[in-house]
Amino acid sequence: MIGINLLGRMVNGAKWKKCLYENYGFPDNYTPEESFLAAMQRNKNVRLYNKTECLQGGAVVGREVSIVVTFWSLYLYLSEGYVESEQLIISLTIVLCIGYLQYLRRVSLNSIISGGKTTLLFLVVGYAVSPILYKLTDSISTDTINLMSAGGLILHLLSVDYGIPGPIVSRSIxxxxGIFSTVCLASRLQSHVAAFALLYLAVFCFVLVPMWSDVYNPNPIKSLFTALVSVSLLARLMPSHAILVSLLLAFIQFICPAWFYQIQSYKQTIHGPWDEAVLH
Known part of the structure; x- marks a missing residue:
């Protein structure tokens, strides 16, 4: 009886359409047999990335890893006395001024003022608490401090905004x-000036570089230069670790993008009448 009624409606000129909000006299789950598989679509809305885009993505991740390695290396330099605290502060100030002058050409003055206020706030607070900071964790073992710092830096790498949304991506986290790791490491330095220099370096690496990255998108060449700098700094103190870091950066910046580019051809998704209706 239902089949006769449906046939009658079709004969009377009613044409089935996949529309949720209009009633054509058919059941909600009705689909004509001749159009069921014909409506199937493969790889709908699937984006395929070219080689340049894949290398660009690897450069973003590689750049962030290089910055963390550079931060760790300069902490070791401060701790071992290979660089003076005043030298590091002066060098960072020069780079900071040059960066802001270049940044001024790309963004508005209000953005510069906002970023300058944030930087100044971190530096003033850091210098004010540095006499307390470098003696903060004397009762905690060095191995525990190093483990906590490493965990904080790993969390920093996992939660950085690389340009792709995700549940763990959070600039605040x-x-x-990153600042938590800095506080832990600064408490193992020998003077409050050294602790302030490390905080200054953390502000540069974890606050200013992400802010500048919104304007200066990293590319494979810039990321490779950053990787060479980080590996060179680490090689002076830990040659074996520098080799491992070099292999890691090569894997992230070159092997992973090439691999991703190759496996894109295996993407297979199908869409059809069985999908849930969506509002357009």
Whole structure:
């Protein structure tokens, strides 16, 4: 009886359409047999990335890893006395001024003022608490401090905004975890000036570099230069670790993008009448 009624409606000129909000006299789950598989679509809305885009993505991740390695290396330099605290502060100030002058050409003056206020706030607070900071964790073992610092830096790398949304991506988490690691490491330095220099370096690496990255997108060449700098700094103190870091950066910046580019051809998704209706 239902089949006769449906046939009658079709004969009377009613044409089935996949539309949720209009009633054509058919059941909600009705689909004509001749159009069921014909409506199937493969790889709908699937984006395929070219080689340049794949290398660009690897450069973003590689750049962030290089910055963390550079931060760790300069901490070791401060701790071992290979660089003076005043030298590091002066060098960072020069780079900071040059960066802001270049940044001024790309963005508005209000953005510069906002970023300058944030930087100044971190530096003033850091210098004010540095006499307390470098003696903060004397009762905690060095191995525990190093483990906590490493965990904070790993969390920083996992939660950094690489340009792709995700449940763990959070600029506040990445910044706080980086500053947490800095506080732990600064408490193992020998003077409050050294602790302030490390905080200054953390502000540069974890606050300013992400802010500048919104304007200066990293590319494979810039990321490779950053990787060479980080590996060179680490090689002076830990040659074996520098080799491992070099292999890691090569894997992230070159092997992973090439691999991703190759496996894109295996993407297979199908869409059809069985999908849930969506509002357009």
């Amino acid at each position: 990445s910044l706080n975890s």
